[in-house]
Amino acid sequence: MSIKFNDVTYVYQKGTPFEYEALHQINTEFEPGHYYAIIGQTGSGKSTLIQHFNGLLKPSYGTVALDDLVLKAKTKDKAIRPMRQHVGLVFQFPESQLFEDSVEREILFGPKNFNMNLDKVKDYAYRLLMKLGFDRDVMNKSPFQMSGGQMRKIAIVSILAMDPDIIVLDEPTAGLDPHSRKQVMDLLKQLQQEGKTIVLVTHDMNDVAQYADRIKVLQQGTLVYEGTPRALFSDSERINDYSLDLPDIVQLQRDFEHKHQTKLSDTALTDEEFIELYREWQRNEK
Numbered sequence: 001m002s003i004k005f006n007d008v009t010y011v012y013q014k015g016t017p018f019e020y021e022a023l024h025q026i027n028t029e030f031e032p033g034h035y036y037a038i039i040g041q042t043g044s045g046k047s048t049l050i051q052h053f054n055g056l057l058k059p060s061y062g063t064v065a066l067d068d069l070v071l072k073a074k075t076k077d078k079a080i081r082p083m084r085q086h087v088g089l090v091f092q093f094p095e096s097q098l099f100e101d102s103v104e105r106e107i108l109f110g111p112k113n114f115n116m117n118l119d120k121v122k123d124y125a126y127r128l129l130m131k132l133g134f135d136r137d138v139m140n141k142s143p144f145q146m147s148g149g150q151m152r153k154i155a156i157v158s159i160l161a162m163d164p165d166i167i168v169l170d171e172p173t174a175g176l177d178p179h180s181r182k183q184v185m186d187l188l189k190q191l192q193q194e195g196k197t198i199v200l201v202t203h204d205m206n207d208v209a210q211y212a213d214r215i216k217v218l219q220q221g222t223l224v225y226e227g228t229p230r231a232l233f234s235d236s237e238r239i240n241d242y243s244l245d246l247p248d249i250v251q252l253q254r255d256f257e258h259k260h261q262t263k264l265s266d267t268a269l270t271d272e273e274f275i276e277l278y279r280e281w282q283r284n285e286k
Contacts, residue, residue: 007062037212055080088164094155
């Protein structure tokens with residue numbers, strides 16, 4: 001299941017003195033089974049873009065197509081409902097949207113509205129919670145007696161339990177401790193490897209380098225780049241033009257190359273890749 005943006009422009013407060021164009025003629029496609037990172041400076045339009053994925057926002061101009069479902073400015077809310085079963089959207093700080101008095105009720109709230117098989121949902125959600133390090137009796141507990149990090153993970157699982165084809169997340173690990181952060185990111189990567197499409201909005205270039213296989217860069221509401229993490233982080237000129245940070249491992253490589261006045265054969269995105277490139281350099285230096 002793919003999502004295609006066709007000439008999408010979005011204008012906030014259209015027709016008022018406060019009119020503001022947040023997206024400008026976006027043409028792009030999110031193909032099935034990939035792990036996308038949407039990056040760019042604050043205010044570049046990232047959050048506005050992803051709210052079009054399931055019809056929370058409708059394009060002012062242009063269309064968003066989820067296979068045969070087409071979202072336009074005048075699409076009725078009733079017609080958007082199927083999009084919301086196929087696309088799961090996790091906002092920033094989703095724990096603030098928890099409201100049920102037990103984890104089980106919280107997780108089953110959405111699936112009930114879509115008449116899903118609740119036993120299957122519960123079983124799937126339980127397995128996800130186990131992967132995120134919860135106790136076996138977690139379903140009976142109140143989310144409000146848990147830490148902020150645990151509440152975040154429960155809020156994420158409540159979206160994943162709907163078993164959407166496309167999972168869209170806006171800064172899902174912001175404020176989490178390193179262990180919880182890795183648990184969440186590893187789970188998302190595993191879901192991608194099982195066939196889900198992941199769309200991640202983030203400012204953390206380390207996550208982009210380690211997990212994503214496709215990048216889209218927004219700048220002032222315009223899509224300015226589409227490619228792979230390796231291609232982007234190898235291009236110093238683009239990094240400067242887009243005012244992006246480098247992942248730590250890429251910065252380490254740049255510092256190493258500057259110190260030794262050399263150029264390694266590729267750009268490393270992980271510690272393991274850097275070690276391999278370093279060993280290759282050592283062999284060539286002998």
